[in-house]
Amino acid sequence: MSTVMSRLIHSRSSLSRFYTMAASRNGRFMSTDSSKVDEPFKVEEAETVDVPPPPTEKLLVLGGNGFVGSHICREALEHGLSVASLSRSGRSSLHDSWANNVIWHQGNLLSPDSWKEAFSGVTAVISCVGGFGSNSYMYKINGTANINAIRAAAEKGVKRFVYISAADFGLANYVLQGYYDGKRAAETELLTKFPYTGVILRPGFIYGTRRVGSMKLPLGVIGSPLEMILQRAKPLNQLPLVGSLFTPPVNVTSVAKVAVRAATDPVFPPGIIDVYGILRYSQQR
Template sequence: MYKINGSANVNAIKAATEQGVRRFVYISATDFGLVNYLLRGYYDGKRYTETELTSSFPKGGVILRPGFIHGTRKVGKINLPLSIIGAPLEMVLQHAKLLTKVPLIGPLFITPVHVSSLAKVAVRAAIDPAFPPGILDVYDILQQSRQIST
């Protein structure tokens, strides 16, 4: 997991830097506390990439940190409708941000985000020079997505 979520992405950042790319958007992952430990290679790779991105693109690097991303996922010939679970959770949990601060169980209350909302923000961050660099958590992603939709 570290190679894919760390080394491979860092190589992409370095190649983009060498080619003179001005903006780089990276879809990372939110901090889920204990889950980070259980999936250490995945999260260590994500944070390694974030560190490289912020140093290589201080004025044009955008890091998006969603939690559970829902939509329809294709697995072979099967379509998994993740929004059956994700959409209702997103509706409820986007108003429960304070619960995310509860020790140990708080990360379970991080709101999911629809894949199209995440995509809108990622594209805007990549092509709009006025989009500020930095890290956007799931609540920032949802807010930016609503602004794009209006």
């Protein structure tokens, strides 16, 4: 009997020590005395860990100091993107405050050694490169220059590439053969190198306030009414020979908005977007 009582006393003592240790580990001691108030829990401050911010997408605009390119740069900055521009003349002549937030590179796409560094760290490219002149010159600027850029972007692992091309204008395609041959050659290269993430925008006449030196040309005075009228005359665009003359013009801000979206939205459909598609996407939020 004495042996049993001894074991019970020893067991009770062990349990008492166990509860005491458990309570002390939780930062408070339990008491059966109603006159005592339990001490509050002791909460230690968690160690803070520095988490780096998510990487910022970097957009390179080819021809970013031009009429369309400057609007694209500004639109991209408003979306919080890191923006760089590459052009033959380098920094834009614009004195607007947003221009100070663009990284300006000077280089010629026909001379690869002068511009390949501009593609470092770039996640998307928008090309506005184009020009007029002799057929051979137009093919080089609209075709060869853009093809060089597309190949360089593919080599650098750029995710998306958007090319500002041009709508077909029937007879004009023959009059400006070098221009359109160059554009179509660049389009073919883009769809080959970026089959799932390449976007081609084919606007017609692009209007907006265009600066020529110190002068401002308000092209919207003509372009805006024409856009409203010709949007409603879409069936006329299907007429043989003359149908392309009814292609509605599009505001430069609409082109910029769609171009930036196409360069940054992973679900934006690849391929060719005509002027009606540009107008439709520009009206979406």
